[in-house]
C-alpha cells in the first residue's frame with residue numbers, strides 16, 4: 001500500500017526545520033513531493049545552543065531539566081508551524097497524510113552509554129497538526145546496543161536502486177556532522193565520518209559574525225594549515241572501522257591555532273573533506289560514484305577538495321540527479337516513518353552496529 005508521509009528534520013547545524021513529502025510503500029520511493037524549510041530565529045538558535053551545552057549533564061533520555069524544557073517547547077512549536085505552512089502552501093489536506101516522521105532535535109548523542117537524546121514533544125505535535133506522528137526513531141537501536149546513527153542509509157539505498165551510476169555508490173551527507181552510505185548491490189554499509197559544517201560554522205560565526213561560509217567563498221581565499229589537519233586525523237575515531245557515530249560537539253575541543261578567518265575556514269573545510277576521504281580505505285572497495293547531499297553540498301570549496309581527495313570517483317551534487325540535497329533528510333524521516341509503520345528494519349548491523357536488523361519509532365496519535 002502506498003503511503004503519503006511527511007518527514008521533519010531539525011539537524012545538528014541548528015539552522016531550522018526541513019519538511020518534505022514522500023509517497024512510498026516503505027520499500028521503494030514512488031514519488032518525491034514538495035519540500036519546505038522553517039528557519040530558526042536568532043533567539044531560537046541561541047536557546048538551542050544553550051540546550052546543547054546543558055544537555056551534556058543528562059543521564060536519561062526523558063529528562064528535561066533547566067533550559068531543555070523551554071527548548072523542547074520551542075522545537076515542537078517550530079515543527080507545528082513548519083507543517084502548517086507547508087500543508088497550506090501546497091494545498092495538502094491532513095486526511096491525505098498517513099504519517100508524519102518527526103526526528104526532533106538531537107541535543108546529546110552518547111551511544112556508548114546507550115543514550116541519545118532528541119527533544120520535541122510528539123504528542124503535542126500530533127495534537128497540533130491532527131496527524132499521527134512517528135518519533136523516537138533512534139531509541140530502540142541505541143537501547144539494543146547500536147550506534148543510533150546514521151538512519152538515512154536505508155533511504156539512500158532506496159533512492160540508489162533506480163540510479164544509473166557505476167557502483168559502488170557512496171552518498172555523503174554533509175550536515176553539522178558528515179555521514180556516508182556505501183551501496184554496492186545488496187551491500188549497505190554506513191557510518192558518520194567526522195565533522196561536517198558544525199566546526200566551520202562555529203568558527204565562521206565566531207570570527208566574522210556570519211552563520212556559515214556561503215558557497216565556501218571565505219575558505220577559497222585562505223591557506224590550509226596542513227599540520228592541523230594531519231594532527232586532527234590522528235584521532236582514533238578516523239581509523240575505527242564502520243559502524244561509528246558522533247555527537248555534534250565531539251571535535252569542538254580541537255584547538256585550532258590562531259588563524260585569520262579565511263585560513264581557519266580553509267583549514268576546517270580541508271579537515272571535513274579529508275575526514276570523509278579517510279573512510280574510503282575502511283570500505284570494501286573504493287567508490288566509483290559519490291553523491292553529495294546536505295547543506296555542505298552548496299560549499300563549492302568543499303566540493304572541490306572532495307573531488308581532489310576522492311579522485312577518480314565522480315563527485316556529484318544530489319540535486320544534479322533529481323534528488324534534493326536540502327530535503328534529503330526530511331524525506332528520509334518520512335520514508336522511515338512509513339517503514340516503521342510496517343515494522344520494516346530501519347537499521348542493520350552494518351549501518352549502526354546493532355546486533356540484528358531493527359525497526360523503530362513510536363507513534364503519537366492526535
Ligand SMILES: Nc1ncnc2c1ncn2[C@@H]1O[C@H](COP(=O)(O)OP(=O)(O)OP(=O)(O)O)[C@@H](O)[C@H]1O
Pocket residue numbers: 009010011012013014015173174175176177178196197198201212213214215216293294295296298299300329
Ligand atoms: N549556500 C551555502 N554555502 C555553504 N554552506 C552552506 C550553504 N547553505 C547551507 N550551508 C551549510 O549547510 C549547513 C546546513 O546543512 P544541513 O541542513 O544539511 O544540516 P543539518 O541537517 O542541520 O545537519 P545534520 O545532517 O548533521 O543533522 C549550514 O549550517 C551551512 O554550514
Ligand SMILES: CC(=O)N[C@H]1[C@@H]2OC[C@@H](O2)[C@@H](O)[C@@H]1O[C@H](C)C(=O)O
Pocket residue numbers: 011012106109116148149150151152153175176177178179192245246329
Ligand atoms: C545523533 C544524530 O542526530 N546524528 C545525526 C548527525 O547529523 C549527521 C550525522 O550526525 C547522522 O549520524 C545523524 O543524522 C542523520 C539524519 C542520520 O541519522 O542519518
